[in-house]
Amino acid sequence: MSTIQLSDVVADVPPLRGLFITAMPDCLLFDTWTRPDETWSSEAAASYFGDLVRANREALKALSAWSSEMSVTVESADLLLMMFETSADFVVTMAFDRKAPLGMVRLHARRILDRLQEVLPKLESVERPRAIRLAEFLDKYAPDPHAALHRVALRTGLGLDALRNPSSLSEAQTERFESAVKDLLGLDNLSL
Amino acid sequence: MHEEPGEGDLEVDAAPERHSDGTVAIERDHGCFRGLSWRAEIAAGDGQGLRARLGAMLEDVTRDARLIAMRTVEGHHVIVVPATGRVQVRLDLECARERRGELALALARLVHDAHAAG
Amino acid sequence: MRTYLPDHDLMALAGVPAVYHCHHFNLFLDQTIDDALGAEAGGAVRFAAAREAAHDLARAVVTSTNAVTTSERITAVQGVLSAMGHGRLQIAASGDSGSATGSFLHYGHTWMEKYGKLVRRRHPADAFAAGFAAGAVEVAFDLPRESMTATETECLALRHGHCSFTLAGGAPGASRPRMTEDTARAHVQPTFTGEHEDKVAAIAAGLRDFTAGVAGDARGLVQAFGVYVTAHLATYYNRISYDAVARVEADAPASVELVEDLLRESGHVCVFNTFGGILLSPEWEAMVGPLTGDPTEIIVGCLAIARALGFGHWTLAEYRRGERLVVRTPSSYESAYYLARHGKAKRPNEYFLQGAVLAIAQLAHRVDWKARPQLTQSYYQQLFRGGQLPWKVTEPRSLATGDSLSEVIADRIA
Numbered sequence: 001m002s003t004i005q006l007s008d009v010v011a012d013v014p015p016l017r018g019l020f021i022t023a024m025p026d027c028l029l030f031d032t033w034t035r036p037d038e039t040w041s042s043e044a045a046a047s048y049f050g051d052l053v054r055a056n057r058e059a060l061k062a063l064s065a066w067s068s069e070m071s072v073t074v075e076s077a078d079l080l081l082m083m084f085e086t087s088a089d090f091v092v093t094m095a096f097d098r099k100a101p102l103g104m105v106r107l108h109a110r111r112i113l114d115r116l117q118e119v120l121p122k123l124e125s126v127e128r129p130r131a132i133r134l135a136e137f138l139d140k141y142a143p144d145p146h147a148a149l150h151r152v153a154l155r156t157g158l159g160l161d162a163l164r165n166p167s168s169l170s171e172a173q174t175e176r177f178e179s180a181v182k183d184l185l186g187l188d189n190l191s192l
Numbered sequence: 193m194h195e196e197p198g199e200g201d202l203e204v205d206a207a208p209e210r211h212s213d214g215t216v217a218i219e220r221d222h223g224c225f226r227g228l229s230w231r232a233e234i235a236a237g238d239g240q241g242l243r244a245r246l247g248a249m250l251e252d253v254t255r256d257a258r259l260i261a262m263r264t265v266e267g268h269h270v271i272v273v274p275a276t277g278r279v280q281v282r283l284d285l286e287c288a289r290e291r292r293g294e295l296a297l298a299l300a301r302l303v304h305d306a307h308a309a310g
Numbered sequence: 311m312r313t314y315l316p317d318h319d320l321m322a323l324a325g326v327p328a329v330y331h332c333h334h335f336n337l338f339l340d341q342t343i344d345d346a347l348g349a350e351a352g353g354a355v356r357f358a359a360a361r362e363a364a365h366d367l368a369r370a371v372v373t374s375t376n377a378v379t380t381s382e383r384i385t386a387v388q389g390v391l392s393a394m395g396h397g398r399l400q401i402a403a404s405g406d407s408g409s410a411t412g413s414f415l416h417y418g419h420t421w422m423e424k425y426g427k428l429v430r431r432r433h434p435a436d437a438f439a440a441g442f443a444a445g446a447v448e449v450a451f452d453l454p455r456e457s458m459t460a461t462e463t464e465c466l467a468l469r470h471g472h473c474s475f476t477l478a479g480g481a482p483g484a485s486r487p488r489m490t491e492d493t494a495r496a497h498v499q500p501t502f503t504g505e506h507e508d509k510v511a512a513i514a515a516g517l518r519d520f521t522a523g524v525a526g527d528a529r530g531l532v533q534a535f536g537v538y539v540t541a542h543l544a545t546y547y548n549r550i551s552y553d554a555v556a557r558v559e560a561d562a563p564a565s566v567e568l569v570e571d572l573l574r575e576s577g578h579v580c581v582f583n584t585f586g587g588i589l590l591s592p593e594w595e596a597m598v599g600p601l602t603g604d605p606t607e608i609i610v611g612c613l614a615i616a617r618a619l620g621f622g623h624w625t626l627a628e629y630r631r632g633e634r635l636v637v638r639t640p641s642s643y644e645s646a647y648y649l650a651r652h653g654k655a656k657r658p659n660e661y662f663l664q665g666a667v668l669a670i671a672q673l674a675h676r677v678d679w680k681a682r683p684q685l686t687q688s689y690y691q692q693l694f695r696g697g698q699l700p701w702k703v704t705e706p707r708s709l710a711t712g713d714s715l716s717e718v719i720a721d722r723i724a
Contacts, residue, residue, distance in 0.1 A: 143428045146695040154568040186430030222590040259596035273596045
């Protein structure tokens with residue numbers, strides 16, 4: 001977790017309901033600010049925002065339409081989300097009140113990004129074992145997540161204990177694990 | 193048919209939702225799929241008069257007097273548990289999605305007025 | 311067409327063993343079979359089981375309706391499938407070949423409802439409907455039992471607009487003894503009662519009256535209590551479960567515990583959602599009264615629901631609030647099948663019963679009924695995801711192993 005003062009960064013932005021900074025590539029919450037009355041789970045949200053931006057990046061690359069200026073905007077019934085990949089290290093997500101005019105939101109977003117550029121550090125990321133990231137991905141996206149590890153164990157023959165400690169999996173076991181995760185989710189590739 | 197297959201909606205509406213016209217209030221009931229099942233309350237009673245009054249306006253499909261069941265010509269159902277005052281409005285699948293809350297409120301209002309007339 | 315074995319509460323449709331189950335159970339069980347055997351072999355096992363059970367039901371239906379011509383027979387059987395809540399199937403066959411199309415088929419439709427936003431499915435979902443179509447054609451054309459094949463070429467769950475099947479004749483399968491209500495009757499033990507028997511029996515009878523009027527809607531689906539309900543063929547469930555366990559035992563014995571855990575979970579998810587949905591329904595409120603939240607009330611209610619749904623004569627043997635729940639039964643649809651087809655089991659193996667009793671303990675103790683909870687997927691995950699559950703289940707005695715009753719115990723973990 002960071003030591004930067006997000007309350008300073010978000011000062012004078014009335015329609016902002018939350019700010020989430022996701023550390024990449026692991027999609028972990030780095031820092032967050034939300035209005036006092038919000039009850040969001042910042043950890044979970046930050047993780048999904050990271051995945052969303054990553055998937056968007058890959059999709060745009062597949063269409064040969066990606067640029068580093070890419071952003072993602074999501075409009076829901078009461079929120080307007082804007083996501084930015086500010087560097088290889090961070091995804092910044094701003095949650096605005098849906099009623100705020102889009103032009104004003106963009107202005108606020110640019111101002112917040114400028115302020116953040118000055119305070120966000122350069123991270124030295126350590127690549128975590130693929131099996132751990134697989135386990136986290138499965139937990140996040142599997143249907144019936146309470147039973148997901150059982151299902152993978154049954155499909156792969158890998159023991160439950162081994163799957164609960166994925167860092168101990170060998171390369172070959174990790175491949176089996178990954179193959180089962182792909183099958184469970186119906187995906188050809190995993191965006192880890 | 194409005195109930196298209198394969199849209200991948202989660203099967204139960206999780207978010208609470210309420211509608212009110214100031215007198216009658218409805219909220220999504222347990223097991224509400226796509227805004228089709230709504231709950232309202234009236235005062236508890238023996239239900240006999242209510243059943244007769246509702247039956248004058250709707251088709252009475254009650255099978256057990258403990259549970260008044262009425263059907264509209266459009267195929268919506270109104271269920272009343274007289275002993276507790278619980279009202280459940282079950283909308284027909286064909287009903288347009290954007291009108292479901294409004295329709296359910298109108299049917300709850302019908303029950304409320306029939307009850308108040310007793 | 312629907313009957314119950316007196317004092318044993320095993321259900322049959324036209325003399326063929328049947329039970330009511332919800333889409334949560336149906337989907338999770340099918341998924342477990344595919345997890346255990348792989349999608350291809352799992353699909354084959356599910357198809358074969360459906361075809362066997364459907365043939366017996368179709369034969370009974372055409373006999374009881376005196377359907378003589380092939381079109382009369384197919385029409386009658388298609389009608390039964392829809393009335394059972396499995397969607398609509400249109401079969402066009404000419405002896406040993408043909409096709410079928412399905413709309414709102416229970417498995418494909420509900421899979422999309424439950425999982426469509428989460429997962430992209432790679433294999434068709436309607437092996438049951440495929441087997442049903444094959445069994446229906448066998449009976450319509452007086453073909454040998456287990457001789458038709460059916461392949462699902464399009465499926466709602468694969469995001470096609472409807473489901474399609476091709477049908478073809480083949481060599482008859484291995485002869486298996488028919489599973490009938492007489493088979494079930496031959497494999498129950500003398501009945502007995504439990505605590506709160508009068509209340510359990512009265513509620514069960516009331517629920518049976520209510521469910522007698524339940525039939526498929528315009529789609530051929532039964533949507534009630536917050537779930538999709540099916541009247542289903544017990545032989546289908548039993549054959550796929552026990553055949554899968556047997557294959558895992560033979561090929562990967564270390565994984566037997568895993569498949570058994572998942573079979574239990576299918577019972578758990580079913581009882582939690584379906585029984586919970588019934589308890590929260592206006593029908594329940596009218597028949598029994600509003601829920602007070604007393605655990606005993608929930609347990610008694612669940613035992614009555616189990617009887618009404620045709621699971622067996624579940625009785626309350628012992629209950630210590632917050633500590634222990636003991637359920638006994640002289641009959642279960644699982645043990646009746648297992649004993650008839652496989653003889654005595656080496657270990658207790660009524661997986662549905664085990665998962666169900668665990669779920670009853672959880673419903674009784676972990677749900678705030680007064681708050682009128684929505685039994686959603688997220689609520690389920692909130693209660694059961696991560697870490698050890700506060701209750702565990704054991705089955706020290708089992709009809710399947712030759713005991714005079716099945717006894718399942720849910721104990722609070724200290």
